[in-house]
Amino acid sequence: xxLINQQLSPVAATALKFAPFLVLILAYLLGSSLRLxxxxxxxxxxxxxxxxxxxxxxxxxxxxxxxxxxxWTDTWSSLKRLAAGLGISTALALVIGVCIGILPFFxxxxxxxxxxxxxxxPLALLPILFISMGLGETSKIAxxxxxVAPIMIRDLAQTVLALPREQIVKAETLSASxxxxxxxxxxxxxxxxxxxxxxxxLGPAFLFLIAAEAISADSGLGYRIFLVxxxxxxxxxxxxxxxxxxxxxxxxxxxxxxxxxxxPWSQLEAGR
Amino acid sequence: xxxxxxRNVWKEYGDQIVIENLSLDIAPRSFVALxxxxxxxxxxxxxxxxxxxxxxxxxxxxxxxxxxxxxxPDRGVVYQRYSVFPHLTVLGNVMLGPELQSARVVGRSFxxxxxxxxxxxxxxxxxxxxAGSEDKYPAQLSGGMQQRLALAQALMMKPRVLLLDEPxxxxxxxxxxxxxxxxxxxxxxxPMTVVMVTHDLRxxxxxxxxxxxxxxxxxxxxxxxxxxxSITNDIDIWPPRVAGAxxxxxxxxxxxxxxxxxxxVTSGRPDQPPET
Numbered sequence: 001x002x003l004i005n006q007q008l009s010p011v012a013a014t015a016l017k018f019a020p021f022l023v024l025i026l027a028y029l030l031g032s033s034l035r036l037x038x039x040x041x042x043x044x045x046x047x048x049x050x051x052x053x054x055x056x057x058x059x060x061x062x063x064x065x066x067x068x069x070x071x072w073t074d075t076w077s078s079l080k081r082l083a084a085g086l087g088i089s090t091a092l093a094l095v096i097g098v099c100i101g102i103l104p105f106f107x108x109x110x111x112x113x114x115x116x117x118x119x120x121x122p123l124a125l126l127p128i129l130f131i132s133m134g135l136g137e138t139s140k141i142a143x144x145x146x147x148v149a150p151i152m153i154r155d156l157a158q159t160v161l162a163l164p165r166e167q168i169v170k171a172e173t174l175s176a177s178x179x180x181x182x183x184x185x186x187x188x189x190x191x192x193x194x195x196x197x198x199x200x201x202l203g204p205a206f207l208f209l210i211a212a213e214a215i216s217a218d219s220g221l222g223y224r225i226f227l228v229x230x231x232x233x234x235x236x237x238x239x240x241x242x243x244x245x246x247x248x249x250x251x252x253x254x255x256x257x258x259x260x261x262x263x264p265w266s267q268l269e270a271g272r
Numbered sequence: 273x274x275x276x277x278x279r280n281v282w283k284e285y286g287d288q289i290v291i292e293n294l295s296l297d298i299a300p301r302s303f304v305a306l307x308x309x310x311x312x313x314x315x316x317x318x319x320x321x322x323x324x325x326x327x328x329x330x331x332x333x334x335x336x337x338x339x340x341x342x343x344x345p346d347r348g349v350v351y352q353r354y355s356v357f358p359h360l361t362v363l364g365n366v367m368l369g370p371e372l373q374s375a376r377v378v379g380r381s382f383x384x385x386x387x388x389x390x391x392x393x394x395x396x397x398x399x400x401x402x403a404g405s406e407d408k409y410p411a412q413l414s415g416g417m418q419q420r421l422a423l424a425q426a427l428m429m430k431p432r433v434l435l436l437d438e439p440x441x442x443x444x445x446x447x448x449x450x451x452x453x454x455x456x457x458x459x460x461x462x463p464m465t466v467v468m469v470t471h472d473l474r475x476x477x478x479x480x481x482x483x484x485x486x487x488x489x490x491x492x493x494x495x496x497x498x499x500x501x502s503i504t505n506d507i508d509i510w511p512p513r514v515a516g517a518x519x520x521x522x523x524x525x526x527x528x529x530x531x532x533x534x535x536x537v538t539s540g541r542p543d544q545p546p547e548t
Contacts, residue, residue, distance in 0.1 A: 164354035169324050171357075172343035174369035174429060177376065184372065184379040188359045265359050268411035 046235040054235035058224075070224065071243070078221040079247070081137060082209050085144025089205075090198055092145070093152035094190075100153070101160020102168075102178070102186055111157065118150030123211055130216060140212040147208040148201045152194070159193040160186055192266035195259040199252050206248055275300040275433060275465040276321065281330035282500070283316055290316050292500030294330075296484065301515040303459050303466040305476035308486035313501040314469040317486065318437050321467060322349055335432065345373065348431035348464075352438045355422035356410045362421055363406040366393040369429045393428065400424045400454060416447035423458065434459075436468040440475065452478055460515050481514075483507045 008016070032045035046054075059071040096114070099106040126143055133139040163186065171185045210222030217223035221244055228236045260267050276298040283291040290313045298304055306314045319325045320332060323343045332339040334346065343349070356365050370389050371381050381389055397406055400420040410418055419439055426434060440448045440455075456479060459466050470476050476483045485505035488496065 166351045166354035167357060169322065169343050170349060170351070170355055170425075171372070173322070173345060173347060173349050173426065173431070175345035175373040176379070180372050180376070180379045184368065185357060189357075263359070265409045265411065268409050269358050 043232045043234055046238070050235045051239060054233070055239050058236060058239070071240075074219055074221050074224050074240075075243070075247070077217075077219045078209060078213065081140050081212075081220070082144065082205055084137075084141045085209070086148065086198065086201070086205055088141070088145050089149035089152055089201070090194065092149045093156045093197070094187075094194060097153045097156025097194075098160055098182055098186055098190060100157035101163075101190070102182055107157075114150050114153050114157075118154055120146070122147035122208060126212065126215065135216040140209065140217070143212045144205050144208045148205050151204075152197050152201060155197045156190055156194055160190055163189060188263075192259050192263045195255050199255050202248050202251055206244060210244075275302070275335060276467070277331075277333040277336075278320075279331045279333075281320065281327045281332060283313070283320060283325070284328045284500075288497045289500035291320075291327075292489075292502050294486075294502045296503065298465060298467065300465055301463065303479060303481045303513070303515070304468070305480035305483045306467065306469045306486060307471065307473055307476045307483060308501065308504075310471065312486050312488060314471075314486055315437055318435050318467065318469050321433070322347055322435055345369070345429045346431055347433045347435060348426035348429055349435045349437065350419065350422045350426055350439045352441050355439075356418055356425060358410050361407050361409055362397060362402060362413070363390070363393055365410070365421055366396055366424050366428055369425060373429070396424045396428055397421075400427075400458075414447070416443050416451055419443065419451060420454065423455070427458065427462065430462075431464055434464050434466045436466065436470075438469055438471065441471065448475075455479060477509065481509055481512065483509065 028045065029048070032047055035042045035045050036047055055071075059069060062068065063070050096106075096110060100111050100114070101107075122143055125146060126139075129139040129142050129146075133142060167185060168181060171181045176184065209220075210225070213220040213222030214226040221240055225237050225240050276296070278294055278296040281291060281294045282289065294317070306317060308314050316325065320327055321339070323340055326341060349355070357368065360368060367381075367389055370392075372379055374385065375381050380386075394403075394406065397403060400423055402417060402420055402424065405413065405417065410421065413421065422439070440451055443451065452475065459479075468476075468479065473483075483505070484503055485507075486501045487504040488499055488501050489504075490496075490499040
């Protein structure tokens, strides 16, 4: 039988799903114990016990100086920035993307400009943002928006343009105005794609967030990682990275579930 | 009195002439089948009638007035594909037209108007044989059911002209026969003129009151671009079929014979309607 036709039993499929995670953990444990056996003060791959101590210190012990639980305050300030950045980007993508997609005027005016702007490397703009907007929240949110919004706008405009022309003409024969076509025909069919595009942009958004926090912040997940880096505190960095990954993965999963719940038809269409 | 009048209509795309000096009068309540080889401009002609494209030269009149430059509710359309909206249920699709027409800002009706519309839509859905599927999405319907839905959606607007672009071309023969009977009945019952593009001659002669064949007068490859299509044949069906009147052509059918629910009630197994 060809490999492409291989049928996996549910047990095998589940086992395979977890295997890479297990391999990763085992490889870490092995490497860690080998290094620690050679040098008990090794900081590069700390033992699970010291990682657990670090998690306890960061998440469940109030900071001696400020009295905050650092992991949670860091998470809170990072998520605020991320939500603001992604929220603004999504709103921009929705309005500008739909306009480019259905209105020839806006298509001629903005499509080439947005394509051009989406090629600007956002991290290269970071100094400009910090200088012009200061070191506060604005510049960090602006970096996320500049990095994420142009691509989401292009993606949504493409989605709208890809709607069959027949549908638009049909709506016209049902007496719809441009506004009603946007509202009742285009928008509902663009939203599932917008959520999909949002999922894909979670990774880049975290990248820009951490880059901005690494350079200038007083709290945040990226700030903490780059702060403790100076002390080679791998026991803190590893759980932080795992926590960021977990946050991004649950957002990804959550958005997809939200799409299925809100737009049941989009799943039917995909399955055709 | 004509429903649609085309006078010396030309359609050119750059150097390419697609339709050449075409004149045609279509009587009200007729069912015109446009036939012709692929790429001969049938669909282009339909788009001109729809207002989706404009004639390069010549005039098109609808009920004596110049045709508007863009599609509108007086001309309904059913395509072979993409005629219904995938994000709306069957009921939502059928209600959409009147909702868009009455609520110009939010595009939805509420309260008593909505209940009234809901009732009318359910009646229309039952009329095209989709009763029981009101809450399904188009992706859950078969091809034939989707076309029934597209017809219902278009008919809710009570169009004066219904334009059909190979609407049944993708259906298998059995389903196609069923939907032909439905189409005949709908045309018979409603005050509308139908123009249907088809590549199926049998379908054209089964449904039409008149079959108009389009073709290029010159077809040598080096000339093809500069000579467009015009009418090569114009056949009135005999015995004449008249909408809303019992004639030789439709007397054989009992009322409601194409409705499965009626059939189930009246007899065990309904007789197949004779071929026309």
